[in-house]
Amino acid sequence: MDEAPNRLIEAGTPDFRRTTLALFAAGFSTFAVLYGVQPLMPVFADAFQVSPAESSLALSLPCATLAIALLIVSPLSEVWGRKPVMAVSLFASAILTIAAVMMPSWHGFLLLRALTGIAASGLPAVAMAYLSEEMHGRAIxxxxxxxxxxxxLGGMVGRLLAGIIADHASWRLGLGLIGVLALLAAVAFQFALPASRHFKAHPMRWREVPASFGHHFTDAGLPWLFAESFLLMGGFVCVYNYIGFRLLDPPFSLSQTAIGAIFVVYLAGTASSAITGEIASRLGRRKVLWLAILLGLAGILLTLSDNLIAIIAGIVVITISFFGAHSVASSWIGRRAMTDRAQASSIYLCLYYLGSSVLGTTGGWFFAHAGWPGVAGFFGGLYVLALLVAIRLSRLPPLPELIAAEIPRS
Incomplete structure (x- = not known):
């Protein structure tokens, strides 16, 4: 009965398992491809003779091109369909990652990284729109x-593999292996994801695209959620961009393998995103979001210690905080946007990846001038702003048409 064409996908059904498997693989692939370079930034700085801030372009540049491309690719999914756009995105980003490791020059490598960001843009917002259309409210x-x-998990495995292999062989081999894993994930996605049941294609009228994006800014809550994504992701990426530089130097003097192993804490993010999403579905997003952000502020204080265990504990807490808050905010987008959900998701993710790009590189200035305390202070400022936004969101009245709904969306 759950497979009836007019039914939304319920938790625990075969279609739910197929969908979550496919999109789990897709998320794994996208984040491994994008963030596998993060522990390699000290290696890039040494190999290509660039500064820490310049080495961060290996991540910031694809995040920037992804953010901009989202605004174009997302409307195209309204014409071509959700699954085809996501599949092309996954295959193209995997192939470009494999090609990038063959580039001998820094500028050539950055060019292919920029193209990888464009290719990856077909997954994030479209996946959110697919889930909003196909999943029952109890399962979203x-x-x-x-x-x-x-x-x-993709971010963790990508960082871990890249760091370990760079230490024992070469960064090119590590990043190339990530590309191969991403290609396998794309194949799994293609075979596992059910076709859309509730998506209806319509001709693209490009003159109407600005209005389809613009009306989301008239909502009382969506612009605040968009701002939240920029602040949360920007602070989180700053921590991971520059913690490797700190731990490579005395008094820690860790190896590239040891620094890569620290990214195992991403497992905490894997668990916290699912757990926090479920808690928010039960208790309400407005009651959970600000608590998750407050946890991140506690985590950054731990990283100011000179004790390695305290620093790692702080990174764990920050990771739990970020993925929990992002899970709440991103699902809130899909429930609050009543029309043009792909566009709403793409705006959220555009700001999300711009935060990674702009704020992630800006953190390099703070690191260069004030060391780790500068990065921690920058993170703290961003997360205090995010906390104020979360408090503002908690005071929003529910959307009138959803007050009587079985599953609150606001």
Whole structure:
């Protein structure tokens, strides 16, 4: 009965398992491809003779091109369909990652990284729109959490593999292996994801695209959620961009393998995204979001210690905080946007990746001038702003048409 064409996908059904498996693999692939370079930034700085801030362009540049491309690719999914756009995105980003490791020059490598960001843009917002259309309200929190959990696992495995292999062989071999894994994930996605049941294609009228994006800014809550994504992701990426530089130097003097192993804490993000998404579905997003952000502020204080265990504990807490808050905010987008959900998701993710790009590189200035305390202070400022936004969101009245709904969306 659950497979009836007019039914939304319920948790625990075969279609739910197929969908979450496919999108978990897709999130894994996208984040491994994008963030596998993060522990390699000290290696890039040494190999290509560039500064820490310049080495961060290996991540910031694809995040910037991804953010901009989202605004174009997302409307195209309204014409071509959700699954085809996501599949092309996964295959193209995997192939470009494999090609990038063959580039001998820094500028050539950055060019292919920029193209990888454009290719990867077909997955994030479209996946959120797919889940919002196909999942029952009771399953949306868990399914979105599992999608983000795939992101977390992909980020962890990508960073871990790249760091370990760079230490024992070469960074090119490590990043090339990530590309191969991403290609396998794309194949799994193609075979596992059910076709859309509730998506209806319509001709693209490009003159109407600005209005389809613009009306989301008239909502009382969506612009605040968009701002939240920029602040949360920007602070989180700053921590991971520059913690490797700190731990490579005395008094820690860790190896590249040891620094890569620290990214195992991404497992905490995998768990927290699904758990927090489920809790938010039960208790309400406005009651959970600000608590998750407050946890991140506690985590950054721990990283100011000179004790390695305290620093790692702080990174764990920050990771739990970020993925929990992102799970809540991203699922909130899909429930609050009543029309043009792909566009709403793409705006959220555009700001999300711009935060990674702009704020992630800006953190390099703070690191260069004030060391780790500068990065921690920058993170703290961003997360205090995010906390104020979360408090503002908690005071929003529910959307009138949803007050009587079985599953609150606001």
């Amino acid at each position: 929190g868990l399914s979105m959490g599992l999608l983000i959990g795939g992101n977390a």
